[in-house]
Amino acid sequence: MIWLRKNWKLASTLACLGSAAAAFMGRAALVRVAGVPVHFTSHQLCSASFVAGLDPTQFFNExxxxxxxxxxxxxxxxxxxxQQEVRVSLAGLMHSRAVHDGPFGCRVLHPGREARFFKGEADEHQEGGAPAPPLTAPGLVAPVNDGLSGALGHAFAESVSGPRxxxxxxxxxxxxxxxxERYAEGVTPATPLIGWSMTKSVTNALLGILVRKGMLDMHKPAAVAEWSTPGDPRQVITPDQMLRMMSGIGCGQSLHTGLTTLFDADTQMEFDMADQSAFAAHAGLRARPxxxxxxxxxxFVLLSRIIRxxxxxDxxxxxxxxARELxxxxxxxxxxLEYDSAGVPLGSIHLWASARDWARFGQLCLRDGVTESGQRILPEGWVDYSAELTPQSGDEYGxxxxxxTQRGNSTAARARIAAGMPADSFMAVGSQGQYTIIIPSEDVVIVRIGWAYTPNDDRIATERLVRETIAALQPGR
Structure with missing residues (x-):
């Protein structure tokens, strides 16, 4: 390839790094590491193109x-x-193919796992009881005053020197x-956008629905078949511990992104494994549950399989x-919501939804699990349970x-409160600055979606958005 010859220094450097890594890790492990960028790219480009309708070139570059x-x-x-497919190669050496499978979204096709789930059956989105009332009249909603307009303008502002x-x-x-509301060029109120780990908060709601129906007890041992051998120390792990990140299972970490995460077990599971929950279920313990x-x-991969x-x-x-229940x-x-090749919803990071849909979800949480039409979806008190601080997370994360959550008087929460987050607020948060912020004391929900490269998932700008929004909505403005 002409391009590869022009970039031979980069290619040679990566080849040397690959040889060193292969000697250290073994070739099978290296193949899995190398598979992450191609599978990540094919999956995300497929979703952006065929689920969201975004421009693939712009999405790839941003x-x-x-x-x-x-x-x-x-x-x-x-x-x-x-064919509604995306094919990706890495220097002509590693290859990946992702396919759009109708309402199941996109997924990477692995050998022996090429079958599609969608058979053309009718959707069931309308079987969920009373229809939800509209959030607003048709059309884009302009900010109600200059203060809110300024807050939205600041949320979209870019630094001259970067990062973007x-x-x-x-x-x-x-x-x-x-x-x-405000949208970037090419995005509308109907455009699905990736929520990344905001998806976890939706998985929380699905668990709540199962609890309300009497189908799940969050404090009894989780039903994971791989842990059923007598004496297995993982048998005591509960869904509550998994939901609070307290299970003790020895997987990787999912808080930080970047090139080094190619070597992380969590990243490899999410983007290079056909059956993610099988991998998670076979992980040993790193700490007492x-x-x-x-x-x-x-x-959350295991919680998603429990939901399925x-x-x-299936x-x-x-x-x-x-669709019916939520x-x-x-x-x-x-x-x-996308699925892996084992038919498990990807309830950790792969829900694409419009910003208005995310706002509807935030409103459900604001109303303690009751929809705007008066239908109770979540058990009474479930939202307060969800926003209750997990003490072991408090000093650094909250x-x-x-x-x-800003509740619980943790070090992390106190810092966010000092920056303008109300003390009763809590939020769904995703990588690179995805936020659905629920503020009961102000009767406000704020959604911010993008792919930020600013520090701490664009936290400083988001805290400013919250401060300015609350000020703009005060009586008399």
Whole structure:
């Protein structure tokens, strides 16, 4: 390739690094590491193209290439719109193929796992009881005053020198109605956007639905078949411990992204494994269950399989359950939860939904699990349980049960409160600055979505957005 000859220094450097890594880790492990960037790229480009309808070139340049450092320059991709597939290669050596599978979203095809789940059956989104009332009149909602307009403007502002923030959507709800929203070029109120770990908070709600129906007890040992051997120390792990990141299972970590995470077990599970829950279920213990807080996607992969099993045991049953019990009552109009090749929903990081859909979810939490039409979805008190601080997380992070929280007087929460987050607020948070912030005392929900490269998931700008939004909505403004 002409391109590869022009970049021979980079390619040679990576080849040398690869040889050294192979000698240290073994070739099988190296293949898995090398598979992550191609599978990550094919999956995300497929979702951006066929789930969200975004421009793939722009998405690649903004949301994929910068994450992969020098490897980004070695990637090549092809979008097949007729077959709804994306094919990716890394320097012509590693290859990946992702396919769009209708309402199941996109997934990477692994050998022997090429079958699609979608058979063309009718969707069931409308089987969820009373329809959700509209959030607003049709059309884009302009900010209700200059103060809110300024807050949204600051949320989209970019530094001249970088790093870029790439804000794509901000929606503000007050008293159950949208009072202002703004979108980047190419994004509309109907555009599904990746929530990353905000997905975990939706998985929390699905667990709550199962609890309300009497199908799940969060404090009894989790039903994980791989842990059923007599004497297995993992048998005592509960769904509550997994939801709070306190299971003790020995997976990787999911808090930090970047090139080095190619070597992390969590990252390899999410982007290079056909059956993610099998990997998570076979992980041993690194700590006694309940004794250590460690943020790992393995917990939510296992919780997602529990949801699938209780919902009927396969991908189609799980999808219909989620649509009927959560998406339809909330009025989600542009949401797609993706699945792995084992038919388990990817309830850790792979929900694509419009900013308005995310706002609807935040509103459900604001109303203690009751929809705007009056239907109770979550058990009474479930939201307070979810926002209750997990003490072991408090000093540095301030994590509840599937949400980040300002409650509980933790060191992390006190810092966020000092920066403008109300003390009763809690939030769904995703990598690179995805936020759904729930503020009961102000009757406000704020959604911010983008792919930021600013420090700490664009936290400083988000705290400013919260401060300015609350000020703008005060009486008399």
């Amino acid at each position: 949301a994929i290439k910068p994450k992969l450092g020098p490897l980004g320059a070695l990637l090549r991709y092809d979008i097949d719109r007729q 923030r790439f804000t794509k959507a901000v929606v503000v709800m007050h008293r159950g109605r949208i009072v202002g 309940g004794s250590e807080w460690r943020y790992t996607n393995c917990n 099993d209780l919902a009927g045991g 991908a189609n049953a799980a999808r219909h359950f989620i 998406f339809a009552p909330l009025g989600f109009a542009h949401a797609t 994590y509840g049960a599937g949400f980040w």
